[in-house]
Amino acid sequence: MSRGSLVRGGLFVLVLATLPSFGLQHWFLNLMVFVLMFATMSSAWNLVGGFAGYPSLGHAAFFGIGAYSMALIFHGHVLSNGYEPFLLLPLIGLISAAVGFPIALIAMRTRADVFAIVTITFLFMVQTLAFNLRGWTGGSQGLSLPVAPFPAVSFEEPFYYTLVLLLCFTLLVTFGALRSKVGLSLVAVRADEDKARGIGVRVTGVKVLAFCVSVGITAMVGGVWAYYETFIYPQFAIDPLITIAVVLMTFLGGRATLWGPVLGAFVLEAGQQTLAYRLGGSQFYLIAYALVFLVIMLLLPRGVLPTLGDRLRQRRRARSVDSTSGGVTPMAAGAAEPPVALRRGASA
């Protein structure tokens, strides 16, 4: 498994890193920038929503906090080489993690439902504040950032590579979590939090850690987005649809897997950008979104990767059983499901 995922990861990074050198058109690079944003955010959401089983509905708020931090730092400044905002991203991540820390500490004392309630309420509160604190955020007038002084020919590339780095960082964090005690603790929390606490897992610690890392990464993506857009408004920077998109992508690809959220983001964000271009009006697009979501939840609640992985494993096992004894039915072999942790590990 280790060598396989190493090869897969290396290939993925290689393809992403060399992609712009093929002389791609601007629309495609622009699309890739958004795909990478959502792939990073979905992978980050996966740490809390997937592994720990605490569905945060407030990640869009942290995206917005990152975007507004970036805008507030650089509003009215003149950039020299254009790379300063990227260098400040870790700071923005830390600020947002610090904002998320007390919220996680309080919200995670209770069950997952209440956690979802607190995070979604936080989302709408931050949005209202962004509208109302006109002195800082400019209210609905929005806030401008300096335009990046990159040459028009390769304007998207710095953003693209920054996001590739962010995505790799997130995937490495996830990979590390998968293979460490922290990841195991998170899975234990999702399976049965009380029992996990009972056998000595530091439940609160790992949950809060996962949340802070997750929202920190999300805020960094928000910062890149703000710099890319150069003008941000409350309704777009803090949009419930961002939350729903991230959740949907993670669910589509497969929760609590390494590649699931990335797959989901590549499929859905590419589809969404195309759809938005074709349909234009945002209302149809809202309905399409809701319907895709409902279909995935009802028909494929575990996501593509875990479902496919199970199919493959069942077939492989059936074949090996056939070749050894020949007598045992494949169904009986497939019915013995491996425990959650094993299954998840194998599909990563």
Next chain:
Amino acid sequence: MHALVQGVILGVLTGGVYALMASGQTLIFGIMKVVNLAQGAMVVMSAYLSYQLFVSFGVDPFLAIPVTTVVMFGVGVGVQLVFLRPLRRDDKSELSLLVTFAVALLIEGLLSITFKTTYRSINTSYANSSWTVGGYQITVVRVYAFALSLVSLGLLFLLLNRTRFGRAVRATVQNPDSARLLGVESEKVAALGFGLGAATAAAAGSVYGLLYPFYSGSHYDLISRLLSIVVLGGLGSVGGAVVAAVIVSTSSAVVASTVSPAWSEMTFFVILLLVLLVRPQGLFGKVGRGAL
């Protein structure tokens, strides 16, 4: 001082409407352990229904309530049957949360296509009239709305405490497994319960359309308020939701009138966090299971 009292009057009167919306939401949670994020969307949908009835047929929003509640009851039962019942998994509560979010988006999308996204308001002849009592403005609509909420909550109380169905609902809330063992058809109770929750949203929605201008995205404003109320009252406790609605609504109206409307939205969140710090189960909630 004047602003404070004015805020309290406004808050208490509006609190009745929120109590109605929140009682449906907490009921749904109590029965099915589903946090219904579509409750706000159902309120807005029913506001549009009574808007349309008023514009096309001149039906007064208060008189439209029987129609909207029946329609929304049907919608609620439909949502439960089509989207929530098929979820049969260990992580049902997590999935149902996301499914109701998707339902909210679906309703929002359908409403914005049907009615566009401009603000609507129901302008009845009495919409802007008000009484002045001891120097304080009391709008007629809010008094009516408050009275209507009391009547509706009374009916809900009777339904829950005096009928066979109500007894089945209360039994399911207290202990689903025992209720099932004693012959309560939990599937049926769940469907009807979701319908009932949607019906309270409908009654509240007609009034909401009278009190505030609304558009298809208004349900986002409602969600955070309703959820704070429900958590403060104790998830699953209808009585708690009523008390909490008045507390939350009054405090946010007071903040709006004395400090600044910009910070009134903050009130919900601060109350929510304080509740979770001091008493995570809410005012009337019980640890581990719902109460009524």
